[in-house]
Amino acid sequence: MQKMIIVSNRLPVSILKTGGKIKVKRSVGGLATGLGSFYKDYKSVWIGWPGIASERIRGEKTVIRELLDEENCAPVFLSQKDVEKYYYGFSNKTLWPLFHYFTQFVIYDDSFWKNYVSVNREFARAVLKVADKDDIIWVHDYQLMLLPMMLRKKLPDNPIGFFLHIPFPAFEVFRTLPWRKEIIEGLLGADLIGFHTYDYATYFLDSVRRLFGYESTLGRINFKDRIIKVDAFPMGIDYDKFANASKDPAVQKSVKSVRRTVGERKVILSVDRMDYTKGILQRLDAYDKFLDTYPQYKGKVTMILVAVPSRSHVEQYASLKKSVDQKVGAINGKHGMIDWTPIHYLYRSLPFNRLTALYLVADIAPITPLRDGMNLVAKEFIATKTDGRGVLILSEMAGAAKELDGALIVNPNSDDELIEALKTAIEMPVKEQVERNRMMQERLKRYTVTHWAQDFIKVLHEVKEMQRNYLSKKLTEEVEEKIVSHFKNSKERLLLLDYDGTLIPFSSKPSYAKPDKRLIALLSALSEVSEVVIVSGRDKDTLERWFGKLNVGLIGEHGVWIKDDGENWREIMPLENEWKASIRPILEYYVDRTPGSFIEEKPFSLVWHYRNVQKELAITRVGELKSVLANLAANLGVEMLDGNKVVEFKNVGINKGRAALHFINKKKWDFMLAAGDDVTDEDLFSVLPNYAYSIKVRRGISVAKYDVESYIQVRNLLEKFVR
Numbered sequence: 001m002q003k004m005i006i007v008s009n010r011l012p013v014s015i016l017k018t019g020g021k022i023k024v025k026r027s028v029g030g031l032a033t034g035l036g037s038f039y040k041d042y043k044s045v046w047i048g049w050p051g052i053a054s055e056r057i058r059g060e061k062t063v064i065r066e067l068l069d070e071e072n073c074a075p076v077f078l079s080q081k082d083v084e085k086y087y088y089g090f091s092n093k094t095l096w097p098l099f100h101y102f103t104q105f106v107i108y109d110d111s112f113w114k115n116y117v118s119v120n121r122e123f124a125r126a127v128l129k130v131a132d133k134d135d136i137i138w139v140h141d142y143q144l145m146l147l148p149m150m151l152r153k154k155l156p157d158n159p160i161g162f163f164l165h166i167p168f169p170a171f172e173v174f175r176t177l178p179w180r181k182e183i184i185e186g187l188l189g190a191d192l193i194g195f196h197t198y199d200y201a202t203y204f205l206d207s208v209r210r211l212f213g214y215e216s217t218l219g220r221i222n223f224k225d226r227i228i229k230v231d232a233f234p235m236g237i238d239y240d241k242f243a244n245a246s247k248d249p250a251v252q253k254s255v256k257s258v259r260r261t262v263g264e265r266k267v268i269l270s271v272d273r274m275d276y277t278k279g280i281l282q283r284l285d286a287y288d289k290f291l292d293t294y295p296q297y298k299g300k301v302t303m304i305l306v307a308v309p310s311r312s313h314v315e316q317y318a319s320l321k322k323s324v325d326q327k328v329g330a331i332n333g334k335h336g337m338i339d340w341t342p343i344h345y346l347y348r349s350l351p352f353n354r355l356t357a358l359y360l361v362a363d364i365a366p367i368t369p370l371r372d373g374m375n376l377v378a379k380e381f382i383a384t385k386t387d388g389r390g391v392l393i394l395s396e397m398a399g400a401a402k403e404l405d406g407a408l409i410v411n412p413n414s415d416d417e418l419i420e421a422l423k424t425a426i427e428m429p430v431k432e433q434v435e436r437n438r439m440m441q442e443r444l445k446r447y448t449v450t451h452w453a454q455d456f457i458k459v460l461h462e463v464k465e466m467q468r469n470y471l472s473k474k475l476t477e478e479v480e481e482k483i484v485s486h487f488k489n490s491k492e493r494l495l496l497l498d499y500d501g502t503l504i505p506f507s508s509k510p511s512y513a514k515p516d517k518r519l520i521a522l523l524s525a526l527s528e529v530s531e532v533v534i535v536s537g538r539d540k541d542t543l544e545r546w547f548g549k550l551n552v553g554l555i556g557e558h559g560v561w562i563k564d565d566g567e568n569w570r571e572i573m574p575l576e577n578e579w580k581a582s583i584r585p586i587l588e589y590y591v592d593r594t595p596g597s598f599i600e601e602k603p604f605s606l607v608w609h610y611r612n613v614q615k616e617l618a619i620t621r622v623g624e625l626k627s628v629l630a631n632l633a634a635n636l637g638v639e640m641l642d643g644n645k646v647v648e649f650k651n652v653g654i655n656k657g658r659a660a661l662h663f664i665n666k667k668k669w670d671f672m673l674a675a676g677d678d679v680t681d682e683d684l685f686s687v688l689p690n691y692a693y694s695i696k697v698r699r700g701i702s703v704a705k706y707d708v709e710s711y712i713q714v715r716n717l718l719e720k721f722v723r
């Protein structure tokens with residue numbers, strides 16, 4: 001049975017050792033839930049570190065393996081040194097701060113890097129031990145970015161997916177990493193690379209292009225012989241689990257006990273790992289100033305601050321803890337009263353029922369990270385509020401802000417915005433709260449963590465399918481004979497031939513690549529028995545000079561100019577709509593997230609209307625939509641116009657394929673062949689009818705049916721037609 005191998009730094013279970021006894025502790029995080037659905041469909045195995053250093057479990061590894069095996073897990077054992085250098089070191093002192101734009105915290109240490117490489121190798125060995133030929137491998141997160149390529153070298157055909165749970169930074173930040181190329185190369189071993197948002201995906205593609213020169217279309221990179229897909233998969237939560245929490249008696253009990261403590265005061269809830277990216281200090285600062293600015297709320301609100309201990313071995317985390325302790329003390333000292341504590345501070349992890357009880361009690365949740373890949377707490381808060389009450393204040397720097405547009409969106413660096421958002425939240429009418437939350441709940445209900453995981457694996461399968469279809473096949477002698485005999489047995493024959501690289505080798509200067517006598521003779525002979533069309537990117541004057549005297553059709557400037565045998569040159573008008581299939585789903589995604597907007601489809605354009613959208617939201621969405629689609633539109637040859645309350649995508653649609661249609665539709669052919677060597681010829685191949693032969697010169701990803709090594713083989717084949 002095909003297996004699904006999930007690989008992440010930590011296993012969903014931990015090994016604990018207390019009083020010399022080994023125990024297994026399950027941690028049911030969102031990821032484990034999302035992937036749970038696969039346990040039935042595949043025989044799944046999870047590979048990762050069980051959370052305890054090897055030195056502490058000498059002689060007990062076999063027992064641990066067996067215990068983990070019962071949980072469908074396989075361990076990667078890490079030494080104390082690995083934990084220091086790979087985990088705390090390169091992962092959390094280099095990549096984590098860098099990818100969250102905290103460049104001042106980044107440590108570039110060669111020994112961290114070397115250890116990161118060797119631990120990634122260790123993970124690769126663990127995967128290779130269990131992986132069979134068809135197994136699906138899904139690698140998670142920044143600790144394992146080299147793993148996809150390490151696996152690819154040994155498993156050339158397995159579907160390998162990678163998902164990054166944290167932001168991918170803009171190139172200007174990413175480039176500062178001395179090992180930036182190795183990281184990108186490592187990721188390019190995957191077939192599918194997923195991010196929480198389109199922005200991160202776009203930044204990644206930008207880095208790929210700038211460091212390696214690989215261009216991408218529609219999030220597809222043609223990397224050597226493989227298509228790699230890069231896309232956004234916003235991670236969801238286990239919606240029902242949170243939505244049902246209010247019915248749980250243990251949760252209800254906990255709600256009552258919190259209520260008793262805080263009374264009728266409005267509760268402001270803050271929940272994060274104790275991490276400098278989460279903006280905890282800035283949030284406290286804003287709360288302090290809020291109480292100064294609006295003293296009428298003193299005694300009327302209470303903040304519950306939950307900070308979950310995290311990475312406390314790392315200096316910045318330890319010092320953040322100290323600052324938060326001090327800040328909480330200072331605020332309570334400054335504003336507190338005998339019967340009122342401004343902040344209840346919990347520095348610990350809470351069990352699920354206590355956490356959800358807090359979500360239920362809270363009136364306001366300011367979730368204001370300075371950077372956050374997604375932020376699931378924001379989604380959980382909304383999902384828990386089944387009565388629709390509660391206000392989410394959300395940082396625009398969290399990936400979740402792209403989806404949760406019913407929240408009060410703020411810039412976490414602005415005290416003023418935070419202070420005003422707190423006031424707006426406290427005063428927001430219940431009706432408005434419910435309206436905003438219902439809208440967000442609808443989305444969270446649909447895009448659950450299970451949906452997310454299934455969607456990722458579905459796309460991974462599609463990429464594999466695409467790779468199989470797109471990889472051209474070698475033109476064998478046998479096929480060649482078949483083509484020649486088909487040609488000879490036909491009457492109406494059409495040959496669509498690219499010039500440079502296909503009929504003639506590349507020269508250092510374009511003007512040197514003049515057709516040689518033998519080629520002219522060949523084309524002339526071919527034109528007597530078939531319709532020959534030269535489909536070139538060259539200007540029409542050059543084509544005229546070189547081929548004007550032959551009885552051939554000509555297409556110049558990649559389809560701008562066209563000339564029938566014996567007639568004059570004419571310009572072609574754009575008219576092609578295939579790009580719509582690529583743009584439409586993205587517009588639909590935006591309609592989903594932008595209440596009031598809709599799509600209008602015209603014969604040669606797609607229009608996104610936003611006249612009924614809330615003004616601020618519209619400004620944000622238009623900016624986003626344009627930055628997401630600018631590249632894509634350019635690649636597709638589509639014009640993007642900013643109109644009156646509309647963004648319009650219009651056909652400019654000129655390419656070799658469009659021009660070739662003129663010849664293809666001219667009559668009923670019984671033989672058709674096209675040959676070309678570069679990307680612009682793909683447009684030509686795509687418009688051919690099924691029965692046509694298509695030949696790509698030089699291996700690479702192509703929709704063509706066959707491929708050959710060089711132009712010489714194309715000429716040999718053509719010569720056989722007239723021999």
Ligand code: GDG
Nearest residue numbers: 165235273308348349350351352355372373374375376377
């Ligand atoms: C990384 C990315 C991305 C928190 N406190 C308690 C508790 N939690 C749970 C929450 C939530 C999870 O921990 C935290 O997830 P976040 O998404 O908010 O943040 P990170 O830990 O930084 O996660 C992030 C995520 O990966 C997923 O891709 O969204 O951007 O940084 O589920 O409920 N759970 C319990 N007690 C607590 O006290 N039981």
